[in-house]
Amino acid sequence: MRRVFVLAAATATLPAMAFAASSSAVPVDGMPQLAFGHPTQGRLLVGQMVWQLIIFAALVFLMAKIALPRVGAVIEERHRRITADLEAAQAAKLEADIAMAAHRAASEQARAEARAAVATALHQAQAASDAKAAEVNARITAQIAEAEARIDAARASAMGAIRGVATDTAEALVSRLTGAADRAKVEAAVGRVLAASGRA
């Protein structure tokens, strides 16, 4: 807004200067740029050159000593900042890459460890169950063997009892039928029959 006012003020005052342009009392012949012989123009042309040298020297001084080094510093600062930022970004990326690689290695290792742990656990469980199964088998086998021994014993005792019972029964029968029985003969006959039927 301030700039607009400055511009407006300039456009308002400039005509005043311009209208003074052709106020020359003596008319100018030909190009005013070359009117060195004209009483006022000639003087102004030389003055214009002198003032130009002063003004241009001022411009060069202002630019060389003050303005341009500062603008250059601004641009240089931006350039430096961008370079630094790029370098920082590069470093951060490198760091991230390293972290990523470390992470990948760690997860790989963890996976391997987990796999190994699972395998060990599986193995142990297998072994434990095998051992248990063997134990159970052994116990069952032992029980079976024991039971068979018991059965054999029972059968043997039962067989032993059969002989006694058969002998007694046969003696009783014979003594009832005949009145008397020879214990030794009966025992021998029972033994023969038992042997014949394969139960002795």
Add this chain to the structure above:
Amino acid sequence: MAVEGKTIDALSQFELSPVLGIFGDAVSFSQSNLFMVIAVALTWYLMKTTADRGALVPGRLQALGESAYGFIAGMVRDQVGDEGKKYFPFVFSVFMFVLFGNLLGMLPYAFTYTSHIVVTLTLAIVVWVAVTVIAIQRHGMHFFSYFFPEGAPVWLAPIIIPVEIISYLSRMVSLSVRLFANMVAGHVMLKVFATFVVLLGGLGAVGPFVAAMPLAVNVALVGFEFLVAFLQAYVFAILTSIYLHDAVHLH
């Protein structure tokens, strides 16, 4: 002012007149010099604002100042090389002085100081003297070998040396006349066609319709003049850079 009687007065726009009253009259400070001061003030304002803002992300004005800086810095670097860095402020000042002279001349009522041969010649002489002084400073007496290219047959020296010297001296003339002629031609044309608009516009009923043609020409000319304003400032700056290259490297 432009139309005196029935003649077209396209040249009075270049007349000088003192400003600042009796003081300006006493020291021959004309409106031309006033516009030089305005040009310097604008250049100073632009570059100072650019430096003062100093923002990392530039605004419009700062971007303008920085692109002007970058444009001339790049030109000097391309033409002269790294040794040209210390001459950059000089080339920049020449460029801005010519550019603002040309552009200020496009404002209504403004005075185009680059339309004066005295001004352009003074600037060209400043450039020429600066370039010659730099060349002699850097190369001493060896500088004069510039006027006789290496490997040329010695018997051609009587022809080559005068030609080279004349071409070296004519740099001042070509540099100044090019700018002066361009600006004068443009402003005379603008004035002539503007006068046609006024003259034809006064021809009764058909006047406004006929006057539209020179008006259209003037609209095109204004655009063209803006192009010329930049182009001539560029040409002046790049020729200064090329001459600096010759001064620094001798061919």
